[in-house]
Amino acid sequence: MSTPTSDGRRDSDRVVTMPPTNRGLLVAAGVCLLIPLVALLWVSSYSKATPRLGGIPFFFWYQFVWVFLTSALTYTAHRLVLAARRRGDGTRDPSGWDDGPDESPTARPGSDDTLDPTPGFRS
Amino acid sequence: MSAPMVAPLTTGTGVNGVALTVLIVLFVVVTVLGFMATRFKRGEHLDSLDEWGLGGRKFGTWITWFLLGGDLYTAYTFIAVPAAMFATGAVAGFFAVPYTIVLYPIVFVFMARLWSVSHRHGYVTSADFVQGRYGDRGLSLAVAVTGFLATMPYIALQLIGIQAVLEVTGLGGSGNWLAKDAPLLIAFVLLAAYTYTSGLRAPAVIAFVKDALIYLVIIVAIIYLPHKFGGWDHIFGAAQDKMAATNPVTGKPAGAFIPGAGQMWAYATLGLGSALALFMYPHSITASLSSRSRNTIRRNAAILPAYSFVLGLLALLGWVAIAAGTKPIGLDGKPNPQLVIPQLFEDSFPSWFAGVAFAAVAIGALVPAAIMSIAAANTFTRNIYKEWLKPDATDAQEAKVSKLMSLVVKAFALLFVFTLDKQNAINFQLLGGIWILQTFPAIVFSLYTRWFHKWALLAGWAAGMVYGTIAAYRVINPATGKHFGGSLAEIPGIGDLGYIALTAFVLNVLVAVVLTLVLAAAKVGNGTDQTESRDYFAEEGDPRVRHDLAVHRGPAGGAVEV
Numbered sequence: 073m074s075t076p077t078s079d080g081r082r083d084s085d086r087v088v089t090m091p092p093t094n095r096g097l098l099v100a101a102g103v104c105l106l107i108p109l110v111a112l113l114w115v116s117s118y119s120k121a122t123p124r125l126g127g128i129p130f131f132f133w134y135q136f137v138w139v140f141l142t143s144a145l146t147y148t149a150h151r152l153v154l155a156a157r158r159r160g161d162g163t164r165d166p167s168g169w170d171d172g173p174d175e176s177p178t179a180r181p182g183s184d185d186t187l188d189p190t191p192g193f194r195s
Numbered sequence: 196m197s198a199p200m201v202a203p204l205t206t207g208t209g210v211n212g213v214a215l216t217v218l219i220v221l222f223v224v225v226t227v228l229g230f231m232a233t234r235f236k237r238g239e240h241l242d243s244l245d246e247w248g249l250g251g252r253k254f255g256t257w258i259t260w261f262l263l264g265g266d267l268y269t270a271y272t273f274i275a276v277p278a279a280m281f282a283t284g285a286v287a288g289f290f291a292v293p294y295t296i297v298l299y300p301i302v303f304v305f306m307a308r309l310w311s312v313s314h315r316h317g318y319v320t321s322a323d324f325v326q327g328r329y330g331d332r333g334l335s336l337a338v339a340v341t342g343f344l345a346t347m348p349y350i351a352l353q354l355i356g357i358q359a360v361l362e363v364t365g366l367g368g369s370g371n372w373l374a375k376d377a378p379l380l381i382a383f384v385l386l387a388a389y390t391y392t393s394g395l396r397a398p399a400v401i402a403f404v405k406d407a408l409i410y411l412v413i414i415v416a417i418i419y420l421p422h423k424f425g426g427w428d429h430i431f432g433a434a435q436d437k438m439a440a441t442n443p444v445t446g447k448p449a450g451a452f453i454p455g456a457g458q459m460w461a462y463a464t465l466g467l468g469s470a471l472a473l474f475m476y477p478h479s480i481t482a483s484l485s486s487r488s489r490n491t492i493r494r495n496a497a498i499l500p501a502y503s504f505v506l507g508l509l510a511l512l513g514w515v516a517i518a519a520g521t522k523p524i525g526l527d528g529k530p531n532p533q534l535v536i537p538q539l540f541e542d543s544f545p546s547w548f549a550g551v552a553f554a555a556v557a558i559g560a561l562v563p564a565a566i567m568s569i570a571a572a573n574t575f576t577r578n579i580y581k582e583w584l585k586p587d588a589t590d591a592q593e594a595k596v597s598k599l600m601s602l603v604v605k606a607f608a609l610l611f612v613f614t615l616d617k618q619n620a621i622n623f624q625l626l627g628g629i630w631i632l633q634t635f636p637a638i639v640f641s642l643y644t645r646w647f648h649k650w651a652l653l654a655g656w657a658a659g660m661v662y663g664t665i666a667a668y669r670v671i672n673p674a675t676g677k678h679f680g681g682s683l684a685e686i687p688g689i690g691d692l693g694y695i696a697l698t699a700f701v702l703n704v705l706v707a708v709v710l711t712l713v714l715a716a717a718k719v720g721n722g723t724d725q726t727e728s729r730d731y732f733a734e735e736g737d738p739r740v741r742h743d744l745a746v747h748r749g750p751a752g753g754a755v756e757v
Contacts, residue, residue, distance in 0.1 A: 091732050104300075105300035105304060106300070108296060108300055113463045114463075115454055119453050119454045119459065119462075127429075128431065129453065132511070135507065136292075136504065136507055139500045139501075139504045139507070140500075142300065143299075146500075147497035150497055
């Protein structure tokens with residue numbers, strides 16, 4: 073791995089360091105991400121015609137179902153990773169640990185993003 | 196292909212005026228949007244690669260969703276996947292569904308790290324990162340050239356997608372050279388012009404229109420068409436009959452209804468290999484790096500599968516066309532499965548709606564073509580021009596070279612389509628997929644570790660490239676007897692057919708591991724690392740980035756170490 077080359081002088085250094093990590097939650101997120109790969113790459117588990125659903129053979133509708141399952145599992149993994157990396161002191165936004173309160177709040181790139189009206193999605 | 200020779204039914208009978216008018220009107224709308232896009236989320240320093248080539252790195256979750264969706268699900272996908280289903284069945288066609296599902300957990304894992312380290316160091320391309328990680332111009336050049344070469348035929352295939360639509364509307368297939376190629380030429384000149392002026396903002400804006408049209412068309416088609424052609428039971432029955440019928444040329448079944456014994460490996464390796472490869476393409480990385488934060492990428496990994504669902508429905512339309520008895524006959528009178536979806540729409544819908552569907556496919560080609568040409572241009576500028584030709588290039592010079600290069604790349608693609616056999620474009624695209632996967636170890640493994648030696652990664656890349664190219668060349672199309680007949684070859688040690696790209700990838704990794712052990716034992720130095728561990732977690736508004744920006748007055752400097 074790389075060797076940190078911090079010169080220790082920049083005042084910014086105290087804000088961004090390696091994030092804290094909860095290994096258990098990261099492993100859980102990894103499992104969430106691994107499940108779809110195993111399910112879909114194990115082709116013989118689903119390459120059959122029955123049971124049909126509304127005339128559609130099992131092989132096809134089963135894979136359509138996995139679109140939704142994978143989406144849910146990936147989102148779960150996202151939340152788990154955020155939780156795993158959350159700072160213990162509770163002073164920072166769990167999504168970002170971006171600006172500390174001592175930083176200037178001006179000129180956040182893209183903070184005028186009116187086409188992204190999903191505050192709940194951002195946490 | 197097994198499509199029977201029959202007299203053309205609707206194609207070749209002249210121009211479909213209503214459909215063509217709708218197509219042209221929608222095309223004009225997106226052209227205007229493309230030029231206006233230059234004002235979309237405008238930044239302060241317009242003359243930099245960050246602004247032109249990455250839209251200022253400030254696209255939020257939904258813009259990124261549209262941009263990535265518009266980028267990854269190309270017109271060629273919309274044309275080729277149903278065509279493969281129509282002609283040879285589920286193994287060649289429906290693998291696109293597991294491919295675009297397993298894609299996102301994989302992207303979730305590594306793309307946030309690539310975003311962070313690129314944000315921290317101002318990397319614009321994956322080769323920038325490799326250069327920063329190892330300080331090695333050779334490995335970086337290998338990654339850059341592979342990305343550049345693999346992108347060119349991909350752009351050409353977007354043109355083929357547009358051509359398919361134009362051909363079904365009755366344009367561009369016959370007559371003299373000018374009448375034949377003029378419509379495509381005009382479309383491409385407009386595309387080149389607004390990409391030049393607006394950069395990545397143009398496809399970002401047009402992607403909204405593209406996706407709205409695609410979703411509209413697919414939802415209408417998937418509700419209306421099965422009902423019209425006797426229900427899903429009948430459709431799958433017709434497909435099963437066609438796939439089970441014996442192909443007179445090969446003496447084997449025409450295709451696969453559901454992957455049978457001996458086809459499991461093919462289906463799984465096509466899905467996995469394609470998924471690993473897709474985000475190695477420069478255009479995927481460009482669209483990802485243009486997002487505002489590392490969490491934008493991860494949220495998108497959860498919501499992008501919506502497109503996979505649509506792709507699955509589109510694939511099934513290839514089989515709806517079998518039940519509908521669609522005859523995809525080109526204007527030259529020969530059967531061409533690539534025309535099956537446009538033909539199905541023209542046969543089944545009123546002209547105006549067919550026009551909307553054609554516009555969806557044509558505009559669906561413009562978005563990825565724009566992003567691909569920008570990404571290829573960025574790669575050329577950063578990793579060939581600045582690295583090898585003019586190391587002291589300023590931000591403004593970089594942006595200028597990139598803009599010009601985006602024109603050159605598109606001109607090449609156009610030349611490709613006009614002068615070469617279409618089959619060549621498809622062959623090169625097949626090779627491109629095999630090649631691009633060989634950059635995976637150098638990019639993704641390096642995001643996590645510097646255990647691999649840079650020369651071992653380079654040797655592994657070379658081994659994978661050579662093996663993959665030879666293996667693909669040796670696949671003979673049983674019907675035509677030509678080389679590059681497909682992307683499947685026997686997997687050594689397993690015996691079943693598998694995706695050549697993945698076999699080459701395994702060889703690549705083996706070579707890299709063995710040579711790393713040798714070079715480590717010989718104590719050969721592994722270059723200097725510009726990055727540090729915490730860079731891989733940097734978030735938007737990282738105070739160190741802001742600190743560096745304040746010093747450098749612009750986000751586009753390569754190495755922003757102070």
